Amino acid sequence: MQDQTEYVQQAFRKAKQQFLIAEILDLNYxxxxxxxxxxxxxxxxxxxxxxxxxxxxxxxxxxxxxPIPKLKKEPIKSQVVNIVKPIDPLEKVRKVLGKVSDSVVEVEPVNHNELSRMGDVKILVCNPEIVDPGLFSSKYYQFVVNTQPVNWLVKRKIEDFLWIRDMLVNDFPGVYIPPIHKSSKSKLEEKGLYKRQVLYSVFLNNTASNQVLRTSQLFLAFLKEADLKLYIRAAKKPYRIQKISQIKSLNQEITCIFEELLDKYEHINTFLIKTDKILVELLEKLKKLIHDSVTLADSIQNYAEIISESKQNYLSIKNEIGASIYEDVENSLHNWADFIMKSTKNIYEDMIIPIKVYKMDMLTLKDLIKDKDTALANYKCSLGKTNFNELKEVFGYFNCACFTQCEKIMGESLTQLQNKMAAGFKKKSDESLQFHLIWGQLIEQLSITY
Known part of the structure; x- marks a missing residue:
């Protein structure tokens, strides 16, 4: 409970920091x-x-x-950020754990490229289309990937999205790589395509928000180059990190922590297991809610058809008043059914999809912990061998990266889920007014008829 409270506090802190940056720094006060x-x-x-x-x-x-008149664009390093007291990874660990055994290792810097030198980047995945390559291959879906503000437009298959994530995992060991929808099966349903567009857009934007991942030449090619075949053929095969010099850093330094942090990882693992169980149950309830809502909408449509028969019956005896009453009721029933179907769509878009994104984030943290555990096992097995110190540093790097990123992602993912859910509940609030209008208009119409 204490850990969950801390994650919530971190999320609120992040939200307040973003608010101050938007209201003070971005507006040049x-x-x-x-x-x-x-x-x-x-x-x-x-x-x-x-x-x-x-x-x-x-x-x-x-x-x-x-506001101060702008003379030139400067990076956000102003003292207003001091209000939220930014904490570097090592300081965060010391704050939580007290004194830890650590060291800072110098490594090679990353190589910057066109993408990493850009400012804000927004990526939209849209316009899915079926491609028929001919007799000897199956049909497949491809999506347009639009990168702004440079307006790069490329078309990517589902397999391309899976490939670029695998390459990022391979090329940036120990770095949190945003999750992605793993199934490569092409679904023809509109709902399935919409979900893919949203999840792929979230994946690419979250990846682009990481300055280290932006330095990837493969990620740049994925966003910019029309044909990926050459890059796919030339991509490195998966390899295991044997020494710290294989890792690169923005500031040419890597922090290593050699404490195993067993109790902290136990708390994190317990939290992730419980979270996954809760989210699975919640998603099942929401899916049932959608199923029940669709059933209700179908029943209302059937009710409307019966009312329509009554209207026709009154028309057969030239009773226009009776027919008009039944027509008003029929129209309201159709509007009610349409309202329920739109509300059901909002449940899917504003609740189910954001929860699935959050669930995937939490599962990805398990992969980071698994990599850390592998590095720890390799380090312990190397005792007395010539590569002992090298594997000790590799474990220290994975250990520090894993712990700090678990703390960071738990807070950021919660904030994103909170914002999406709040927007969804706002829609539900607006829907209540629409629901009252349906019946208010019917009551008014019936009063006029009588």
Whole structure:
């Protein structure tokens, strides 16, 4: 329970940080002045502020301060971020664990490319189409991948999405690679295609948000090059990390932690197992809710057909008033059934899909833990051998990377799920008004008829 509370707190902290960056840094307000303003009002520690209090504080600050005219674009390194006290991986571990056995190892820097030098990147997967290659091959789906702001447009098969993730896992050991829908079977249903578009878009955008993964030449090719065949043929085969020099870093440094952190990983594993069990049950309930809603909509349509027969019966005796009443009721029943089907679609898009994305995120963390455990086993087996120190450093790297990324992804994934669910519930709130309008209009029409 304590660990889950900490993950929630981290998610709220992240949300407040993003809010301040959007409202202060992105709009070019004086960050030093805002820091002083926060200190005078309450505190410069973000944990002592609620999001609502920060919102009011920002509004009050903007009444007496104006944005600084922009001279040139600068990276976000302003002191306003100090309000949320960014914590580097090693500091995070020390805060949670106290003193740990660690070291910093120098490694080769990553090679930057066109993609890694860009600012914000947005990627949309859309326009699925069936391709028929002819007699000797099966039909398959391909999607358009649109990268903005450079407007790269390429077409990718389902297998291409699976391939690029496998390559990223291979080329960036110990780095969290966003999950992807693993099934390569092509489904013709509209719902299945929509789900793939959403999940593929989430995968690519989350990947592009990682500055290290952006340096991948294969990821750049996936987004930009029309034909991937040459890159697929030239891609490296999977290999095992034998020494720390095989790993690259943005700042040419890698932190290693040699404590096994058994109790911490036990808590994380317990959390992941329970989370998976809860989400499986929740998804089953939501699927049943959709099934029951579709059944209800079909029953209402059948009811409407019976009412239509009554309308025709009144028309047969030239009773237009009776026929008009039944027609109004029939139309309302059809509207009710349509309303339920739209509401069912929203359940799928705004609840089921975000929960599946969150579930895949949690399962991916298990892969990171598995890699760490493999590195630990290799290190222990090397005792007394010439490569002992090298494998010790490899384990230290995987250990630090795994623990810090578990903490990070749990918080970020929860924030994303929270935002998606909030948007879905907002739609449900709007739907209640539409539901009342259906029957309000019928009551009004019946009053006029009488």
């Amino acid at each position: 004086d960050s030093d002045a805002f820091l002083s303003f926060c200190q005078d009002k309450k505190s410069s520690d973000i944990d002592e502020w609620t999001l609502e209090e920060l919102d009011l504080c920002v509004q009050e600050f903007k009444k007496t301060h104006k």
